[in-house]
Amino acid sequence: MRMKVLANMPLFAGLTEEQLDGIDNRMISLSWAEGERLYGAGESADHLYVVAAGQVKAVQSTRDGQNTVVDVLAPGDFFGAISGRGGLGYAETVDALVTTCALRMDTDAFRQVLVEYPQVALRVLDTVSASLAAARSTASRHAAATVAQRVATTLLGLADRFGQPGASGNGMLIQLPLTRADLAGMTGSTPESVSRAMSRFREEGVIDSGRRWTAILDREALLSEAAGTSAEPVTDASAAN
Amino acid sequence: MRMKVLANMPLFAGLTEEQLDGIDNRMISLSWAEGERLYGAGESADHLYVVAAGQVKAVQSTRDGQNTVVDVLAPGDFFGAISGRGGLGYAETVDALVTTCALRMDTDAFRQVLVEYPQVALRVLDTVSASLAAARSTASRHAAATVAQRVATTLLGLADRFGQPGASGNGMLIQLPLTRADLAGMTGSTPESVSRAMSRFREEGVIDSGRRWTAILDREALLSEAAGTSAEPVTDASAAN
DNA sequence: CGTCACGTTGACGGGAGTCAAAAGTTGTGG
């Protein structure tokens, strides 16, 4: 069972069965119920996790109580202590969004794996680089966009990663137990502002949403909301600076 | 000359002289004058750069003209195309802040180096992971803080990385040709708002600044500005101002 | 059916973005 999970992960793609077996031997599998905590910020950071089933959210908190959801992880994604962090504990808190099963490995063992299999190390590097680019891109957009734009962008991103073809037509269903507070944490806003933005989208027939679920009814309209102009999405050439 | 640069870089620490020589052979050295562009966003991403002397800024632009300064790189830092980015071009534009000399290597060659020297790969991974953590931490703070707080935090960060012991007392001098627009890009704000914040700091005697330079006169005060309370809620015994 | 967390909506105020114009600096050329 676990072997099949490992074999299907992009991270370990291309390894032989024996090699996968060697990696499997260094991991243990664990599971958590919805809402349970995998680890908290500040705890000793010496494990790497790989999601086998379910979803988790990674949250970074500031002293003044602001919680930012920095990532949502799905099966195949890895997270936790990749590097030593110089003795510092985990930077984020990770909670299970749904019943979740994950594999865990000591950071030391993982680094040993990276040394043994350089292709895996490169793949990890690619993934982390992509995350860095994504984080910077998000930061860039957050700087100037309105809350509605950020919410629209966030919903589109979630739909791309977690959306299931909806019941009717072009609808995409995002079935994640994310609260308004979580979405606020992903958009750098507040639950109230997120609710207002989503209420407007709902009135306009762009989305439908309820308690802990969201459906995208009109992807095009949401795209133009994200772009800034809720009116006409004319495709004009972007003037570089 | 270049060998000494390579040898002093944390990135390649621990390699023998022959190994360094092998790496050196795959790199070429280039230089740029202040304001010149190393590469622009969208250009084919197939080079890795290592700063030998000088400083550069990495800027990410959005369609609507918002420019975010995502990083300032100093000697020893590397940047550019670490992974293939899946055929996408560079995500950021990199400009020289001062006269800058950098070494350049093909991405393919760099990845070959990573495969050959796993310790280097781990170090790269640590660096990128640290950047990711920093980016997320910054995003987290930006979400709730005021412009003044973000400016204070940014100045403190720059002082830590680039500050020189100032002429008098506890002053730290940040001598980088960063414009208000650049600082606005680092704080997710506008030149005017940054100017207002810095004017207030200057009136309060916390900093001094002019055209493209800044001095931190009172680090403690700036820290409390960054923390949110411009008053002095220090844990104890600090004379009220 | 009661409780509680989550979601929605309204009113209010302040921070900060935008527009505009003046003041200060730097570099250039006469």
Added chain:
DNA sequence: CCACAACTTTTGACTCCCGTCAACGTGACG
């Protein structure tokens, strides 16, 4: 050495987005 031009920085006035506080509605669950 001075004067001019171009850029950067500063300051002011205005507007509005959105964060905060508060009340109410709603679905979930024992």
